[in-house]
Amino acid sequence: MTLTSITTRHLDHVLATAQREGRLPSVVAGLVRGGSLVWTGAVGTVDGRADGRPADDDTQYRMGSITKTFVAVAVLRLRDAGRLDLTDRFGAHVPGTALADVTVEQLLTHSAGLQAETEGPWWERTPGGGWEDLTGSGVGQRFRAGRRFHYTNVGYGALGRLLEEHHGRGWFDVVHDELLEPLGMSRTTTRPTGSAAQGLAVHPFADVLLPEPEHDAGAMAPAGQLWTTVTDLARWATFLGGDTAGLLSADTLAEMVEPHHVVDEPGKAWTGAHGLGFQVWNVDGRRSAGHGGSMPGFLASLRVALGDEAAGGGDGVVVLTNTTASSVLRGVTTDLLAGLAEREPVTPAPWSASGHPGLLELVGPWHWGPMVETARVVGEHLVLGEPGTGRGSRFRRVGDDLWEGLDGYHTGEPLRVLRRPDGTVSHLDLATFRLTRTPYDPDADVPGGVDEAGWA
Template identity: 85%
Template sequence: MPLQPSTTRRLDHVLTTAQREGRMPSVAAGLVRGGSLVWTGAVGTVDGRADGRAADDDTQYRMGSITKTFVAVEVLRLRDAGRLDLADRFGAHVPGSAFDDVSLEQLLTHAAGVQAESQGPWWERTPGGSWDELVGSGVGQRFRAGRRFHYTNVGYGALGRLLEVLHGKGWFEVVRDELLEPLGMTRTTTRPTGSAAQGLAVHPFADVLLPEPEHDAGAMAPAGQLWTTVTDLARWATFLGGETAGLLSAETLAEMVEPHHVVDEPGKPWTGAHGLGWQVWNVDGVRSAGHGGSMPGFIAGLRVGLDEPGAGDGVVMLTNTTATAGGRPLMNDLLGALAEHEPATPAPWSAAGDPALLELAGPWHWGPSVDTAKVVGEHLVLGEPGAGRGSRFRRVGEDLWEGLDGYHTGEPLRVVRRADGTVSHLDLASFRFTRTPYDPEGDVPGGVDDLGWR
């Protein structure tokens, strides 16, 4: 559904203001909702000159580290195809480096302790070499694998090499053939093609510009090589929002955005973590996922909401400047304007429940405590998810359910019946839930005192 003209005007104003205040030569942005691109805007010129060519939604910019998310998705696709396990050691597939003993999961989550940058000159501004040259330069670990989060570009160079070894072709060929082309992302490339912005540095104390170099990063390319447009990057945002075109299962996508390692910054509350290739944020209890990116001359961002009411609402942003304070606030402001002027419409309620589940609804007792079971859509909800040990459960078999939240995630809930078929009690990972507190007929472990309550 198209946005209202008043909303579009507000978004255009937010973008124009951010471009001016952030001193961005050009900036392009887009918003997605419901699996579709609902708004794009672009301000400025590709070379930063007043008389230059205007940027638009087909202008290419470097996405920087958002490249890593494509590599990560390809690794998970290999896992789902049974060709590797995330617990595998890197050396089992690509032997001969200092990373032989770190796991693939540790590389994906930046927990392998691998050094952040390559050994040579600033790799983002100098041409890159081969994998053998990168390994031979002496790159290694800064920390014990698994100890802590430590962002590593080198680690994603290693994962790109993993794709090459297992597929027998270049990492970008893998990404192009298996992700970009099926998703229609024809304007995402390793080098600029067609309409592309010049990477620029803006002087901090004067309104003058300096062109930044551009090159092939070689073995480090999987960490940040790709160029893209707002339209293409928005398609990747809808992929993160669940529109995967069958290229990745919903279960694997959910696994990728689970927080694996907290990003710990001294003096600040924990609001960020890293999943399997994706960054995850939790701000005031509202979760989102995505990734940021930067290369000399460029800054990029992608973020998609994971929680209602803004689940699936996402923003992408591309600009051709090395440094600006306006990137993250711009993304926040665009999403905020969308939510304020056109809040997401909740799905209407309808009576679509299963009457057969009424026998499970109502109060249950774990010892003397009281929890209420409700049937909500396809889920059985015991207690309040997010409070105590409350959880949703999904049916996985006859009288068998599986926890989806908090303490009981993945744990089995079994409906135990009497000989006549009526429900006796619930067995939740060995805990007994009975209709009355410590019901002696509920097979309570340890038994119930013969004299009962007194």
């Protein structure tokens, strides 16, 4: 799609305002929709000087912790291939460490209780050692595994090592061969190549700059090593939006963006959670997934709206900048994504009659005891009640007269259609609850029976 000139001017203005107000040496951003990059913007110079080289969509920046999402997808590919289970203990795959008893899932969701950082010097600013150096330094747990969310860079160093143990080669070689190369992300690397921005710190009280160091983080590299461009990272946003090029199933991707552990901040409502490698946000009922990133000299953001495509699901934003700290990144990420949704709303597909008349016997009012639920067919789903309200849910057909719940309380639960000898529908059995055409229909085999005197 092509955005209108009014929309692109608005987006350019949002980015330029953020660059000036945030005193960002340079910032690049992109928006994706429908599996394509529909807008990019760049403001500033790679060294932060007025006469410096302008940033563009081929300029590399460090993505920081967005690196973790690539590691997580590679781990889930192992799971889907039957080579591990998420409930496996880490020690079953990487023996001989103090991390042996935590599970793979706990590492992915930052719920293993591991310490956040290493025991050595500030790992983001100093060259890193190997796996033995990391584990031999005394890294361990701060909390009981499974108790709470506690973000851990060390945990993703461990997951990188798990990939190496299974594949017999470096973690980045795995990510490159299985993800980057098939997706055409040729400008995503472990160290800067070609056109790359200088990592910079901006003085808090003066308009002067300090170059930040850059190095190989060794065993900690899987926690935040990768460099990328806005074009490459936009391809990863389309991956998260559902265009996985067959590298990950839709069911596994959906599993990765389910909220597994909320991010609990005292005094604040829960708006964030962590899935299997991805951060998840729920703001005003709108869900999105992605990850933030920070390394000395760099900040990055990846966010993709979840939900129905007609409501903006799949729209994504990526932002990269070369400054150590700034308060504007979250705002510009939100504003760019909102600007696309508000100024270029998705045109819904036209309605057409596509239902199956054979399902008419299931639609209409049903009674769960004295309560009334209405069943209707929407697309390929049987919908009972209102999903998101009470126990309302969509159901997908998984067999003859057998459906499976997709939402809320009934997710994964069976809905069976029970028939009379003549083949007509008698009642529905929803996870042992009986739904009948009239309240407590005595002919529908209601568990516990129905009082013989009937209603009075």
